[in-house]
Amino acid sequence: MLRYLPQIPTWPQLPNAGYLESMYLQYSGGMPFVTLDPAKERLFMDLRGDIWADLERFYERVLEDDLEWFAITPQYASGLHAFIGRLWRTRPPELVMVKGQVTGPISFGLMITDERKRSVLYREEVFDAVLKSLALKARWQARQLQRLHPQVLMFIDEPYLSSFGSAFINLSRDQVLQYLEEVVSAIHQEGALAGVHCCGNTDWSILMDTELDVINFDAYEYFQGMTLYLDRLQAFLKRGGVLAWGIVPTNPQIAQGSAETLRRKFLEQVADLEGRGIDREVLLRQSLLTPSCGMGSLSVETAGLVLQRLAEVSQAVRADLSAAPPKGKRAKTRASA
Numbered sequence: 001m002l003r004y005l006p007q008i009p010t011w012p013q014l015p016n017a018g019y020l021e022s023m024y025l026q027y028s029g030g031m032p033f034v035t036l037d038p039a040k041e042r043l044f045m046d047l048r049g050d051i052w053a054d055l056e057r058f059y060e061r062v063l064e065d066d067l068e069w070f071a072i073t074p075q076y077a078s079g080l081h082a083f084i085g086r087l088w089r090t091r092p093p094e095l096v097m098v099k100g101q102v103t104g105p106i107s108f109g110l111m112i113t114d115e116r117k118r119s120v121l122y123r124e125e126v127f128d129a130v131l132k133s134l135a136l137k138a139r140w141q142a143r144q145l146q147r148l149h150p151q152v153l154m155f156i157d158e159p160y161l162s163s164f165g166s167a168f169i170n171l172s173r174d175q176v177l178q179y180l181e182e183v184v185s186a187i188h189q190e191g192a193l194a195g196v197h198c199c200g201n202t203d204w205s206i207l208m209d210t211e212l213d214v215i216n217f218d219a220y221e222y223f224q225g226m227t228l229y230l231d232r233l234q235a236f237l238k239r240g241g242v243l244a245w246g247i248v249p250t251n252p253q254i255a256q257g258s259a260e261t262l263r264r265k266f267l268e269q270v271a272d273l274e275g276r277g278i279d280r281e282v283l284l285r286q287s288l289l290t291p292s293c294g295m296g297s298l299s300v301e302t303a304g305l306v307l308q309r310l311a312e313v314s315q316a317v318r319a320d321l322s323a324a325p326p327k328g329k330r331a332k333t334r335a336s337a
Helices: 052-063 080-087 105-111 122-146 159-161 173-189 204-208 221-240 250-258 261-275 279-287 300-323
Strands: 032-036 042-045 099-102 151-157 193-199 215-216 242-248 287-291 333-335
Touching: 052 122, 052 300, 080 242, 099 122, 105 122, 105 151, 105 173, 122 151, 122 173, 122 300, 151 173, 151 215, 159 193, 173 193, 173 204, 193 242, 204 215, 204 221, 215 221, 215 287, 221 242, 221 261, 242 300, 261 279, 261 300, 279 287, 287 300
Parallel strands: 099 151, 151 193, 193 215, 215 242, 242 287, 287 333
Antiparallel strands: 032 042
16 A cells, blocks of 8 residues: 555555454444354344433433544454554655545445344434444544544445435435535544445435535546536536546456556546536546445455556556646546555
8 A cells, every 4th residue: 555655545454354353343433233253254233122321321422522432443453543544653755745545425325234134224324323323433534543643534434325326225315415424524523535436326416415515426437427517527627526436447357458548448538527617627636546345355366466457557547648748737537545
């Protein structure tokens, strides 16, 4: 990570290290009603009986702003604690920001169920506790990362937003906005930047209508989806929003794509948006390059290849833009995980 992404490194999620490090269980510590099932490597929320006493104790922690109660321990995130230890000892001179992540409330609420296998997203009295837990865990994490560098970018991972509008997610647009904004606001409370990553297509206008600073999309597979929201994209960029282009695939196709092929693909997509009225200079100035999706399920070798390719693409794009800067000015892109 630090070898290839010294500017904006991120801590690695390691689901293969143990089931507690999956992207859902990883953030469950401190939540009420959580019951672990080691045999099936899953958790559920046991809501049988009187839940109100447990909720009362939970909200006391929230009202006390007890961030340590919502800490993410090494048992749940060995990658986070190893990352903090490594950067605490030695920080690359190129470091400009540190990135962290938390599972988004919509995806968490859909994946985690009660004892009757109903998604807790639809249990309003319980989901509010889930939402506040995730928001406070994001704040706790931002504070830890700010010990390494004052500039922190926190991503909210929302893979299930790609199902918004289908029968799979029974939520209104306003509900999605409300849930995301609570976590975004918590991140901003700590002075960190907030981004969202969604694999696949979604209604990008929802994310552009929030106070998010960064929107991360899979530009390798789903670029055309972004072209459906040009007016909102214009407004997002105008207020300083950043597009994080997932241009390097994290599937077996990585072995087939050279850095030059991916460089051309990215610049062709930039030209496509420019042809649709998006200012090229603004777009490039407010862009990051990233992998297309998470790498937790990849082998160490494949993950290393993805990061190496990302660094190569970033360098190639920078060189290209330095040789022919748009409108007489030099635009910048940055590589991030």
